[in-house]
Structures are given as C-alpha cells and as structure tokens.
Amino acid sequence: MPHSLTQLLDAKGVLLADGATGTNLFEVGLEAGEAPEMWLESHPDRITALHQAFVDNGADIILSCSFGANRHRLKLHQAEGRTHALNRIAAELARAVADAAGRPVVVGGSVGPTGELLQPLGALSYAEAVEAFREQIAGLKDGGVDVVWIETMSAGEEVRAAAEAALACDMPYVVTGSFDSAGRTMMGIHPCDFHKAVDGLSRRPVAVGANCGVGASDMLATALELETGSPDSALVVKANCGIPRFVDGGTVYSGTPDQMADYARLAIDAGARIIGGCCGTSPQHLGAMRQAIDSHVRRQRPSIAEIVEAVGPLVNKAASAAGETAPRTGRRRSRD
Numbered sequence: 001m002p003h004s005l006t007q008l009l010d011a012k013g014v015l016l017a018d019g020a021t022g023t024n025l026f027e028v029g030l031e032a033g034e035a036p037e038m039w040l041e042s043h044p045d046r047i048t049a050l051h052q053a054f055v056d057n058g059a060d061i062i063l064s065c066s067f068g069a070n071r072h073r074l075k076l077h078q079a080e081g082r083t084h085a086l087n088r089i090a091a092e093l094a095r096a097v098a099d100a101a102g103r104p105v106v107v108g109g110s111v112g113p114t115g116e117l118l119q120p121l122g123a124l125s126y127a128e129a130v131e132a133f134r135e136q137i138a139g140l141k142d143g144g145v146d147v148v149w150i151e152t153m154s155a156g157e158e159v160r161a162a163a164e165a166a167l168a169c170d171m172p173y174v175v176t177g178s179f180d181s182a183g184r185t186m187m188g189i190h191p192c193d194f195h196k197a198v199d200g201l202s203r204r205p206v207a208v209g210a211n212c213g214v215g216a217s218d219m220l221a222t223a224l225e226l227e228t229g230s231p232d233s234a235l236v237v238k239a240n241c242g243i244p245r246f247v248d249g250g251t252v253y254s255g256t257p258d259q260m261a262d263y264a265r266l267a268i269d270a271g272a273r274i275i276g277g278c279c280g281t282s283p284q285h286l287g288a289m290r291q292a293i294d295s296h297v298r299r300q301r302p303s304i305a306e307i308v309e310a311v312g313p314l315v316n317k318a319a320s321a322a323g324e325t326a327p328r329t330g331r332r333r334s335r336d
Contacts, residue, residue, distance in 0.1 A: 015275070019283065038077060050065075060104070066086070094145070112151060156187070156194075207236040209237050224270055240255075258288065260289050261288040268296055
C-alpha cells in the first residue's frame with residue numbers, strides 16, 4: 001500500500017517541507033552547545049509551537065526534533081540510554097500537530113549522521129552504524145512517523161547504513177546529502193552519484209536530494225546536477241536561508257522571504273517536487289515559499305546565470321566545474 005508521502009506527492013505534485021529546527025529554537029532560548037533533543041522533555045511546548053508555526057504557514061511535511069538523537073550523539077549529553085524514548089517523544093510531538101492540522105501533513109522522522117567516522121577512517125563499524133540507526137528509527141516508528149528522513153549526510157556508507165536500518169524497521173525513507181564542499185559532500189560525493197549509496201537495497205528511497213550546507217543559489221546549482229536514480233524517487237531540496245552573519249552576538253541569515261520565494265519557484269523549474277528550508281528558515285520564510293509554490297507555473301530549467309540573477313551569487317563552485325565533470329549514467333530526476 002502507498003504510504004502518505006507518496007499519496008500526498010501524487011495528489012499535490014509539489015510539496016512544501018518545513019524550515020529550520022535549531023536556529024528557530026535559538027530564538028526561544030536554546031543555548032549554544034545545548035542539544036535541541038534535550039528540549040523534548042524539558043520544553044516540549046516550544047518544539048510543538050515550532051511545528052505548529054510551520055503547519056500554520058503551509059508546510060506539507062514537518063520533521064521531528066530528532067536529528068541528533070542517536071546513541072553516539074546523545075552520549076555527549078549522558079542520554080544514550082534514552083535513545084528510543086527521546087525519538088518516540090519527538091515523533092509524538094510532531095504527530096500530534098500533524099493530526100490536528102485539518103489537512104494531510106506528513107511527519108518525517110529526522111535522522112542525522114552519527115557524528116562518528118566509519119571504518120577504516122574511524123572506529124565505528126558498518127554493523128554498529130546500522131544498529132545505532134535502527135535503535136533510533138524504532139523509536140521514531142513507535143511515535144508515529146510516516147517516513148524516515150535521513151538528512152545532512154556526507155558519507156555513502158553512512159547513508160546506506162541508515163537506509164538499511166529504515167528497511168529493517170519496515171519504514172519508507174528519504175535521503176539527502178549536504179553538498180557544501182566545492183559542490184560535493186565533505187567525503188567527495190558528486191550530486192549525480194549520491195543515490196548510488198542505496199543501490200541494491202530492497203526498496204528505493206521515496207525521495208533523494210540535498211539539504212543544509214549552502215544557501216539558495218548553491219542549492220539550486222546542486223539541484224541541476226542531482227540524480228535520484230529512479231523515476232519513482234522525487235527530488236528534494238532544503239536550502240539554508242542565505243548566508244549566516246554574526247550580528248550583536250547572534251547568528252543572522254541573509255535570506256529574505258522574497259528570496260526564498262524565488263528559490264522555491266526556481267526549485268520547481270529545476271525539477272524538485274519537495275522543497276523546504278534548512279538553517280535560518282523561519283515560519284515567515286516558509287509562508288512566502290507556500291505562496292510561491294501555489295501560484296507558480298513550471299518554466300524551463302534555469303541556467304546558473306538565471307539563478308544568480310534571481311537569488312544571488314554562488315559561494316561554492318559547481319561540482320561539475322571545468323575539468324571535474326563526472327560521468328552521468330542515470331536519469332536526472334523523476335518526472336522531469
């Protein structure tokens with residue numbers, strides 16, 4: 001049976017995913033070095049309020065506050081023994097908001113990197129990574145998420161470990177990487193090769209794409225190079241809201257609602273079917289993106305020059321800059 005993310009994609013064509021978690025929680029008191037996941041028990045009302053603000057501004061997809069809720073990250077806060085419980089709470093908080101929305105809202109269970117390097121570069125074995133993700137995803141499943149949202153990844157082995165864990169829990173999944181190092185992930189993966197990390201698994205991801213790391217212009221440049229590996233996998237992009245600047249002791253992102261609206265329109269033109277924001281993206285930004293998506297008629301694929309003219313200059317060079325073009329063997333994206 002199709003799950004709700006697939007159903008909603010089929011019904012609406014293009015979906016709006018939510019915005020930032022951490023940077024918005026900083027606005028309501030989260031301290032530097034404090035894990036957002038610790039607020040699941042101490043300040044659940046503030047996390048619920050953020051989910052609600054995203055839904056009120058039109059989000060079709062909200063992600064649970066569980067990005068760093070795996071045993072390896074939680075041990076930094078002496079909370080590794082509460083991995084399952086914290087993930088269940090994160091899912092339940094998002095689920096309650098989605099269920100009260102009065103319209104279909106998908107809950108994605110956010111799963112970020114372990115924070116460890118896998119062998120042979122580090123000490124973590126592949127089997128240990130799978131088990132850590134399985135433990136986290138089991139909690140998210142018990143809390144009621146619709147789909148596992150594996151995000152901000154840079155290493156192919158870790159992507160595969162998280163995807164294998166999702167399948168072990170009988171859950172559909174999404175995978176996104178952070179292409180912030182000269183247009184590639186920190187571990188050197190080209191956008192057109194990212195989907196290969198899950199080749200051979202029993203099920204393909206519902207969506208493949210990119211998040212975080214870069215602002216709207218660079219994210220759109222990445223979108224032009226991304227491949228999903230299957231016509232049944234949607235393209236997803238969640239860009240940071242411009243470039244961070246330090247102002248009066250705090251971090252302020254340069255993106256305006258108008259710029260994020262332009263980004264949303266261009267993302268549709270580039271073939272994306274799930275569009276959201278990452279660091280710095282507020283509910284206000286998301287509201288502008290909702291209006292842009294609802295009123296936009298897809299145009300031809302944009303050029304880099306058109307992207308720069310609309311939303312500003314690139315910070316990184318493109319992954320396939322002169323002399324670095326990677327072979328392209330797969331379909332660029334689904335339903336393009």
